[in-house]
Amino acid sequence: MNPRTRSGRQPLLPSPARFVVAVGSGKGGVGKSTVSLNLAIGLAESGVPVGLLDADFYGPNIPLMTGLKRDRWAGDWALARRRNGQGKPSIPAMERFGIKLMSAGFIIAEDQPMILDGQTLPFLMRQLVAEVQWGELDYLIIDLPPGTADVQQALLRLLPFSGAVLVVTPQDVAHLDGKKAVQMFRRSGVRLLGAVENMSGFSCPHCHQPIDIFHHVPIDRSVWALDVECLGTIPLDPAISQAGDHGVPAMVAHSGSEQAAAFRAIAAAVRGQLEAGEQDGES
Ligand SMILES: Nc1ncnc2c1ncn2[C@@H]1O[C@H](COP(=O)(O)OP(=O)(O)O)[C@@H](O)[C@H]1O
Ligand SMILES: [Mg+2]
Numbered sequence: 001m002n003p004r005t006r007s008g009r010q011p012l013l014p015s016p017a018r019f020v021v022a023v024g025s026g027k028g029g030v031g032k033s034t035v036s037l038n039l040a041i042g043l044a045e046s047g048v049p050v051g052l053l054d055a056d057f058y059g060p061n062i063p064l065m066t067g068l069k070r071d072r073w074a075g076d077w078a079l080a081r082r083r084n085g086q087g088k089p090s091i092p093a094m095e096r097f098g099i100k101l102m103s104a105g106f107i108i109a110e111d112q113p114m115i116l117d118g119q120t121l122p123f124l125m126r127q128l129v130a131e132v133q134w135g136e137l138d139y140l141i142i143d144l145p146p147g148t149a150d151v152q153q154a155l156l157r158l159l160p161f162s163g164a165v166l167v168v169t170p171q172d173v174a175h176l177d178g179k180k181a182v183q184m185f186r187r188s189g190v191r192l193l194g195a196v197e198n199m200s201g202f203s204c205p206h207c208h209q210p211i212d213i214f215h216h217v218p219i220d221r222s223v224w225a226l227d228v229e230c231l232g233t234i235p236l237d238p239a240i241s242q243a244g245d246h247g248v249p250a251m252v253a254h255s256g257s258e259q260a261a262a263f264r265a266i267a268a269a270v271r272g273q274l275e276a277g278e279q280d281g282e283s
């Protein structure tokens with residue numbers, strides 16, 4: 001009983017959660033994994049069961065950000081060879097900070113490159129979605145790889161996505177590439193819930209004056225010109241990057257901070273939009 005996406009195309013897999021939410025960006029390094037993880041924790045804090053799939057197969061960062069990295073190199077196809085389950089959930093999800101987690105980085109070592117050819121990738125993708133023991137989930141957040149290439153599009157066809165969150169930074173380039181991601185979601189029939197502007201402004205730790213490190217894109221060249229809702233802004237803050245590198249997300253390491261409040265507000269906005277949509281029967 002797969003709901004059709006808005007494009008009318010039937011997704012290939014049944015939904016592993018009540019709501020599946022993609023977090024995407026046009027560029028890497030804008031904070032997509034940071035937003036995915038803190039958003040997932042924000043949703044879980046509001047009392048619903050949440051999973052997070054790190055679908056950045058070539059550059060999985062969720063293991064480092066959750067302190068669950070693997071040191072031992074694995075055989076390249078350790079996962080793809082695990083065919084005994086034949087589509088049944090046989091891979092236990094990791095659990096941390098109240099959320100269920102899965103990442104290609106739980107299978108290969110931190111410093112091991114993911115060498116995947118075009119034929120193996122779809123297998124891995126399906127396995128990490130359909131063969132993971134997610135249990136009952138209200139939300140599955142999917143941290144997409146950056147960009148709008150084949151992998152992203154294949155993922156968007158694989159699952160019935162309830163919505164997408166775009167992550168941009170203030171600069172022109174992030175918005176230029178972000179607009180391509182907006183078009184990708186719209187063409188795939190995935191409802192764009194809005195965008196988060198990350199690394200937006202910086203407060204000088206000495207005099208507490210706001211400093212704009214990045215030049216702000218003119219509005220008419222930004223994603224906001226495409227009628228995209230702003231779900232929230234997150235300032236540039238060394239605490240966020242330190243928290244991520246130490247395996248304790250900002251939501252947990254600094255749960256009383258302004259940033260944590262911003263992530264909670266983003267989680268509430270996502271939840272509000274999706275649950276209202278479900279009541280209207282349009283989810
Ligand atoms: N608001 C922020 N302030 C400071 N550092 C940040 C912020 N958001 C992300 N970072 C850091 O920037 C780097 C890239 O973020 P990441 O979430 O990995 O981006 P992406 O997944 O888009 O490649 C990471 O080291 C992360 O800790
Ligand atoms: Mg990432």
Ligand SMILES: [Zn+2]
Nearest residue numbers: 204206207208
């Ligand atoms: Zn100053």
